[in-house]
Amino acid sequence: MSTHPTVLDVTDRIRERSQGPRSAYLRRLAEIRNRDRGSDRMGCANVAHAVAGIPANDKFKVVTERAPNIGIVTAYNDMLSAHAPYQGYPDIIKQEARSLGATAQVAGGVPAMCDGVTQGTPGMELSLFSRDVIAMGTAIALTHDMFDGALLLGVCDKIVPGLLIGALHFGHLPTVFVPAGPMPSGLSNNEKSKVREQAAQGLVGRQGLLDAEMAAYHTMGTCTFYGTANSNQMLLEAMGLHVPGTAFIQPGDAMRETLTREAVRTLLGRAGEAKFSCPPIGEMVDERCIVNAMVALLATGGSTNHLIHWVAVARSAGIVIDWDDFSRLSDVIPLLTRVYPNGSADVNAFQAAGGPGFVIGELLDAGLMHADVLTVRAGGIREFANIPSLAQDKRLAWTSAAPSKDEAVARPVENPFSATGGLKLLNGNLGRSVIKVSSVPDDRHVIEAPARVFDSQAALHQAFTAGELERDVVCVVRWQGPQANGMPELHKLTPPLSVLQGKGFRVALVTDGRMSGASGKVPAAIHVSPEAAAGGPLAKVRDGDVVRLDAVAGTLAVLVPDDEWAEREIAKLPEAQRIADSHGLGRELFAGMRRNALTAEEGACSWL
Secondary structure, rough: OOEEEEEHHHHHHHHHHHHHHHHHHHHHHHHHHHOHHHHHHOHHHHHHHOOOOOOOHHHHHHHHHOOOOOEEEEOOOOOOOHHHHHHHHHHHHHOOOOOOOOOEEEEEEEOOHHHHHOOOOOOHHHHHHHHHHHHHHHHHOOOOOOEEEEEEOOOOOHHHHHHHHHOOOOOOOOOEEEEEEEOOOOOOOHHHHHHHHHHHHOOHHHHHHHHHHHHOOOOEEOOOOOOOHHHHHEEEOOOOOOOOOOOOOOOOHHHHHHHHHHHHHHHHHHHOOOOOOOOOOOHOOOOHHHHHHHHHHOOOOOOHHHHHHHHHHHOOOOOOOOHHHHHHHOOOOOOOOEEOOOOOOOOHHHHHHHHHHHHHHHHOOOOOOOOOOOOOOOOHHHHHHHEEEEEEOOOOOEEOOOOOOOOOOEEEOOOOOOOOOOOOEEEEEEEEEEEEEEOOEEEEEEEEEEEEEEOOHHHHHHHHHHOOOOOEEEEEEEOOOOOHHHOEEHHHHHHHHHHHHHHOOEEEEEEEEEOOHOOOOEEEEEEEEOOOOHOOOHOOOOOOOOEEEOOOOOEEEEEOOOHHHOOOOOOOHHHHHHOOOOOOOOOHHHHHHHHHHHOOHHHOOOOO
C-alpha cells in the first residue's frame, strides 16, 4: 500500500522546514559515533571510578573483554503506581545482560511526579517543567559516557517525553524503552466520573468520593484511562522504540518479566554488533518516525498534552513540527478507538481488543503510516502490528493483532468511529488553540455565549459553588500558560463544567492552560497561544464579551468590533497572584524555566 498523499505531504513539509537543524543534529551524531568506546577512550581514573561499584566479573567484562555496557535510566519511585513495578527491573536487566556476555549499570535516576497526586494543588505548577528536569537528569546519567546503549524505564505523563528528549541529546546510543503496564481494571472510569460530578454538586461527601477514587486507583500500574501516560505508550509503539506489543501488558502478568528480558536482548542485538553498525535512536527518530507518532495519537484520540510534548521531542532531534501539521493529518486520519474519555472502555479492554498492534496494523495497511522506518527491531515497524504471548516453552511468540476482538473499542480503517482524528486547530482574534472533539457531542462543536473571565481555577470553582454559572457561558481561565504559572493541567474544572452541561446549558472552556488526555465531554479550547502573561489576547477579554468557539469552521473569536478590540487595554497578571504563583512548594526554583519558556505550540521548551 502506497503512503497516503497527505501523510507524504506533511512529512515533506516537515523535512523541508527542518533541513538546517536536522542536518546539524546528524552531523553531531556522526562526530560522536566515531570515537573509541568509553573504557578505551577515557582516562584510567575515569574508568576506575566508573566500574568501582560493580562486581569484579563485570569490571573484567567492561575493561578487558570490552563487552557491551548498558546504561539504565530509571524513573522508579513508589509514589507513582505506574512506576512502582520498576523497583526490581535493574536486577532483571543486569542478570539478563550477564547471561548474554554484557553488563548493565544504573546510570541514574530521574524524578517522576504523579499528576494525579498534585492535580489542583500548587505542586501541579511544577508538572510541565518536570519534563525538562527529567530530560536534564537523563543527560546527567548518560554523561558518564561509558555506555554502548541505554534502557529507559518510565511510563507516565512528563516522564516518557523527558526521557526521550534526554535520550535524543545522546542520539548516538541505541536505546530501548521498557514499560511496566496498566493496573487491572477497578471501578470504571465512567462510574468514577459520575461520583466526581455528584461530589461537585454536594450530593456525595468526602468519604464517598474517597471510596470511589480508591476503588478506581487500587494497585500498581498505570491509570486505566487513555490519558497522557497511556498515550505515551501508544506513541512509543508507533515509533518502534519498545519491544513490540509491550505497552499494555499488566505488571502482574507472567509475560512482563520475559518482555523486560527481551528488551535487553533487543538492545544487545544493536549494541553488541560491530561498533554502532545499527541505527542509534537519533537516526531512528526522523521525520517519518515523528509523523507516525502523530498519526497514532490522532487515530486513538490520545492526549492533547502531546501537541506540546512531541513538538519538544521533535526539536530534540532537529525536527520542527507545529499544530498545522497535526491539524492537516487529523483531516485524513480516522478515529479507530473508543477508550475513556473518548468512550467507556479502559486500556485493558483496548488491549483485549487488539491494542496498539491492531491500530498500527490498520494504519500501515491503509498507507496512513510510514512503513519504511527504522525501529529497535530488525523487522521494522511491521513487527509492531503483532501482539505477544508466551508459548508452552515459556518463549515469546508474536501473532497478528488483527482482526479486532471488540469493534465497540477498536475498529478497522474501513469502519472507523469517525473519518477524522478529532483534533481541531482553532484560529481567531483570541489566538491559536486546539480542541479535542473526539469525546465532545456533535451538537457541542459550536458554542457561542457570554464570557465569564477568571484569573484562576479556584475562582471558577467559587463561582460555580455560589451558583453564578447557571447559564450559557464560556469560561475564560487565563494566567495558566508556561510563563505565568508553569501551565498546570486543569482537570478539576471538568466536574463543575460537566454538571452545568448536564443541566442543559451551553458551556465551553477557553484557557491558555492544559487539560490533557483526561479532557471530558465539555468543549475546551486549550493551550491558547500567545498566553495572557505574554500579552496574548486572552488578557483583553472582559466579562460579558460574546465568545464563539467553532470547532467546525476552526475558529475561536470574541465578537467585539475590530476597532474596539484593537484599542482595548491588555490586562496585566495581578502582582499578588504572580507572587503567590511563584513561591512555595519549590516553585521559586522554577522561575528561570517560566521566564525562558517558549509558547505551547513551540513545545514550551525551557532550554532553547
